[in-house]
Amino acid sequence: MSRTALLLLADGRFPAGGYAHSGGVEAAVAHGAVHDPDSLEVFCRGRLHTTGLTAAGLAAAAAAGHDPLLLDDAADARTSAPALRTVARRLGRQMMRAARATFPSAELERLSSARPQGAHQPIVLGLATRAAGLTPVDSACAAAYESIGGPATAAVRLLSLDPLHVSGLLARLGREADGVAEAAADAAARAMTEGVDVLPSASSPLLDITAERHAAWTVRLFAS
Template identity: 50%
Template sequence: MDAALLLLADSRLPAGGHAHSGGLETAAATGVVRDLATLATFLRGRLATTGLVTAGLAAAACESAARVRPDADAGAPPGDLAGWARLDAEADARTPSPAQRRASRAQGRALLRVARVTWPGPVLETLAAASGGPHHPVALGAAVAAAGGAPERAAQIAAYGSVTGPASAAVRLLGLDPLGVHRVLAGLAGRIDAVAEEAAEAVRAGDLPAASAPALDVFAELHQQAELRLFES
């Protein structure tokens, strides 16, 4: 993977990812995740559902962004804007929880701010002009394209982020051994690659994954109702 793309996968990217637990905070509060074994189960489930969907959206966004000429005007033509609106609607349809939709757009706006400074271009300016801002995987796919990456890499970064964020949150929330948590992540490496390839292949075939995770939807809504919380989502 190119060094530019490693920046997008780096947890130190100043895009606010550290403020989101991906449902882990509620999972920990309810006892669903309490140790390394239950964390591994949680991450496998998240990767197979949310990870697959976000990987597909990121790959589709990257593919769409790559079709825009680098020298195109920053004020995107109506056709481009309509295309992004359709992809945004696909993301909305796959995110039934209002709390998750808000979190996704907040993360998308934060990532877009970083990407516009780092890899400026017409596609990112178009997304910035959209009302409410893009969903996070859409912004990620566009950022990968701006950095010179392919849809397969966008899918891989999205799948990877779907488990590393919650894993990091588990260390902070439950005091789990960081070495043990990284052992869990290492055990998921092959599956991360497989999910990314499955998502990218679906996009190449003109489709988008639509796996659902009702428990994560419930966790997101419960999290918003909690009086005390460490993470935004």
Template identity: 50%
Template structure:
């Protein structure tokens, strides 16, 4: 496994992801997720919806970074929540700023200068290509981040045992690989045919969360 892949998969990479719960904060406050078993259900649901879409767009951007504008438009159409679009682009901008230092190049520079910023999955694919990752590798990291971010947030929000939470992530390894494989295959086709799997409650929750005056996470 190459070092660049490890750097991108590391939660300490300064991409801003630590400030986002992936919708888990609302799920905890609204008592839809209260324990480890319910966290598992949340993570699986997120992985096969938002995680699949994100991984597919990441793989497509890694394979065709020059198509970032087209991919950005397609992903925007799949993100009905203004709050989620804002959160995604904030993370995309943070990721691109970090990549401009670590893996500078023409596509990364274009991503940094992109109007309004890129959605996080598209930015991640562009950065992964600059780091020398394959589309399959980038999809795997993207799918992993779709669950590892909320899982990490669960330790803070629910006070769960971190060993049990990471054990849960290990159990989901097969699901992560399956989602990454599906995403990679779909990325070989036109951008318009990329997955559009949705979990409407995530969109509703994002708008709910954006209205709070006090919150622990940005999203």
């Protein structure tokens, strides 16, 4: 069951709202940074090792049993752009709805009551994986994959890229994604005794800037 649960959580068809977001790639396409499979791979690799690592650490810590409210505050501190905080909580609300229906648990119910405006998505993901009987490294793996899978899928729509080439791109990044997940899970284990400050806090200032600009667009295909 745990393996099936991990596949479900990492599946783009899981109704957690991620299909409506591009992970910043729509803005990157608009200013020319992403225009073909090679530039998309560079974008995804950068996202994986920055915001992806940070999200994976938060998800792993939630799955390990760390206080989710404290982690939600830590996520706020690690998300400097207001537009991205809004997106993270919007995705958190949608994932909470899906997770409560699929993997009901008292921890999800408590977080939902404490954060009616929505908790950050990685925290909800971590509690969902915990409720599904998965491990912190499983949770980190799902978060790491999501950090590249979402933008890659969006780029197929935005640039009409060959889906086969994009799948190959994701496969090439697989070993790096595994490494990010393992590093995130190690940090989450340390956080249980050393506090949340040891969790990853990597960032991507360009993604922060373009997220704010993207939020002001009047016409866009994706919500972020």
